[in-house]
Amino acid sequence: MRVAIIGATGYGGAELVRILHQHTAISEYTLYSSSQAEVAISDSYPHLTTISNQKLQSINIEEMSKNSDVVFMATPSGISGELTPSFLENGVKVIDLSGDFRFNDPDVYETWYKKASAPREVLEKAVYGLTELNREQIKNARLIANPGCYPTATVLGLFPLLKNVAVDLDTIIIDAKSGVSGAGRKANIGTSYCEINENFRIYKVNEHQHIPEIEQTLKLANSNLGPIKFNTHLVPMTRGIMATIYCKPLCKISEKTLRELYQHQYDNDRFVRVRKMGEYPATKEVYGSNYCDIGITFDERTGWITIVSVIDNLIKGAAGQAVQNLNVMLGIDEGTGLYGPPVFP
Numbered sequence: 001m002r003v004a005i006i007g008a009t010g011y012g013g014a015e016l017v018r019i020l021h022q023h024t025a026i027s028e029y030t031l032y033s034s035s036q037a038e039v040a041i042s043d044s045y046p047h048l049t050t051i052s053n054q055k056l057q058s059i060n061i062e063e064m065s066k067n068s069d070v071v072f073m074a075t076p077s078g079i080s081g082e083l084t085p086s087f088l089e090n091g092v093k094v095i096d097l098s099g100d101f102r103f104n105d106p107d108v109y110e111t112w113y114k115k116a117s118a119p120r121e122v123l124e125k126a127v128y129g130l131t132e133l134n135r136e137q138i139k140n141a142r143l144i145a146n147p148g149c150y151p152t153a154t155v156l157g158l159f160p161l162l163k164n165v166a167v168d169l170d171t172i173i174i175d176a177k178s179g180v181s182g183a184g185r186k187a188n189i190g191t192s193y194c195e196i197n198e199n200f201r202i203y204k205v206n207e208h209q210h211i212p213e214i215e216q217t218l219k220l221a222n223s224n225l226g227p228i229k230f231n232t233h234l235v236p237m238t239r240g241i242m243a244t245i246y247c248k249p250l251c252k253i254s255e256k257t258l259r260e261l262y263q264h265q266y267d268n269d270r271f272v273r274v275r276k277m278g279e280y281p282a283t284k285e286v287y288g289s290n291y292c293d294i295g296i297t298f299d300e301r302t303g304w305i306t307i308v309s310v311i312d313n314l315i316k317g318a319a320g321q322a323v324q325n326l327n328v329m330l331g332i333d334e335g336t337g338l339y340g341p342p343v344f345p
C-alpha cells in the first residue's frame with residue numbers, strides 16, 4: 001500500500017506522518033506540498049527529526065497516480081474538490097480531511113463554505129467517514145469524506161440518543177469549544193498568542209460551516225430533526241474539542257438506561273468510551289489519542305439531559321479518524337497505528 005499526503009506541512013498532515021510512522025501495515029508514504037519542494041519535512045517540523053527525513057515533493061497528479069494507491073488530502077477546503085476527480089479517474093483512492101465531499105447536495109457546500117462545489121457526480125461517490133456509523137460502506141469506498149472535528153464529537157455524542165429516545169427536537173442545544181490547532185498552522189491574527197491567551201471567545205455565531213454537516217448526519221438518526229442550535233468557542237489550549245449538548249426528552253428516563261443505551265450503541269467501537277455514571281470527560285483525557293469519550297446524565301429536577309463529548313481535534317477529529325478509515329478500507333485491524341493511549345497530564 002503506497003500512501004501519499006498532500007498538505008503534509010499542515011497540522012493534520014504532520015499528524016498523519018506521526019501516525020503512519022507507527023503503522024505496521026504502511027511502510028511507504030510520500031509527502032507533497034504546493035509551496036515547498038526538496039525541503040525535508042523535519043525542517044518544517046523538527047519533532048519529526050530522524051522520524052521522517054523525507055523531502056517534500058511538488059504535486060503532480062499523473063506522477064503521483066503512478067506511485068500511490070491512496071492519497072490523503074490534508075488541504076484547505078476547495079483544493080480536494082479540484083484534485084480528487086483526477087485521482088479517482090486514475091484509480092487512486094482518496095481520503096479527504098477537508099469539507100469538500102461531506103455533503104450530498106452541492107448547494108449546501110456552496111452556501112456554507114462560500115466556494116464552488118465539486119461536481120455532484122463525484123460527491124455521489126463519497127462515503128462519509130464517521131467510522132462508527134458507516135463502517136460497512138467505508139470498506140468498499142474509493143473516496144472518503146473524513147468528518148469535521150466538531151461534527152465528530154457532536155454526532156457521536158447525540159446519535160444514540162436521537163436514534164433511541166423520543167426527544168423534544170426543538171430543545172437541542174450544542175455548545176462546542178475547541179483548542180486553537182483546529183484553525184490550522186497558517187498565521188492568523190485571531191489565533192496569535194496575545195489574542196488567544198487568557199481569552200475565551202465565541203466565533204462564527206450561527207454560521208459555522210459544520211452546522212449543515214451535523215444536521216445531515218443526525219437526520220439519519222431522526223429524520224424529523226430541524227435546524228440545530230450550534231455555536232463554537234475558541235479556548236486557550238492547543239488541542240481538544242468539548243461539545244456540551246443539552247436537550248429535553250419527551251418522557252422521564254433514568255441515567256442508568258441512558259448509559260446502557262450508549263454502551264450498547266458503542267459496544268464494538270473501541271475508540272468510543274462511555275464514561276461511568278457521574279463521570280464527565282475532560283479534553284486532556286483524550287489528548288493525543290483517537291478516543292471520543294462521552295459522559296451523559298439526566299437531571300430529575302429540570303427534566304433535561306446533558307451529554308459531554310470530547311475528542312482530540314487533530315486525531316479523532318482529523319488524522320486519526322482518517323487512518324481508522326484507511327484501516328477499514330484495507331480490511332485490517334481498525335486500530336492499527338492508533339493504539340497510543342492519551343497523553344496526560
Ligand SMILES: NC(=O)C1=CN([C@@H]2O[C@H](COP(=O)(O)OP(=O)(O)OC[C@H]3O[C@@H](n4cnc5c(N)ncnc54)[C@H](OP(=O)(O)O)[C@@H]3O)[C@@H](O)[C@H]2O)C=CC1
Nearest residue numbers: 007009010011012033034035074075098182184185313318
Ligand atoms: N486542524 C484540525 O483540527 C482539523 C482540520 N480539518 C481540515 O483538514 C484540512 C487540513 O487542516 P490543517 O492541517 O489544520 O490545516 P493547515 O493550515 O495546518 O495545513 C493545510 C496545508 O494545506 C496545504 N495547502 C495550502 N494551499 C494549498 C493548495 N492550493 N494546494 C495544495 N495544498 C495546499 C498547505 O501546505 P503547502 O503550503 O505545503 O502546500 C498547508 O500546510 C482542512 O481542510 C481543515 O479544515 C479537519 C478536522 C480537524
Ligand SMILES: CC(=O)N[C@@H](CCC(=O)OP(=O)(O)O)C(=O)O
Nearest residue numbers: 098099148149178179182183209
Ligand atoms: C478552532 C477552529 O478555527 N476550528 C476550525 C475547524 C475547521 C475545520 O476543521 O474545517 P472543515 O472541517 O470545514 O474542513 C473552524 O471552526 O472553522
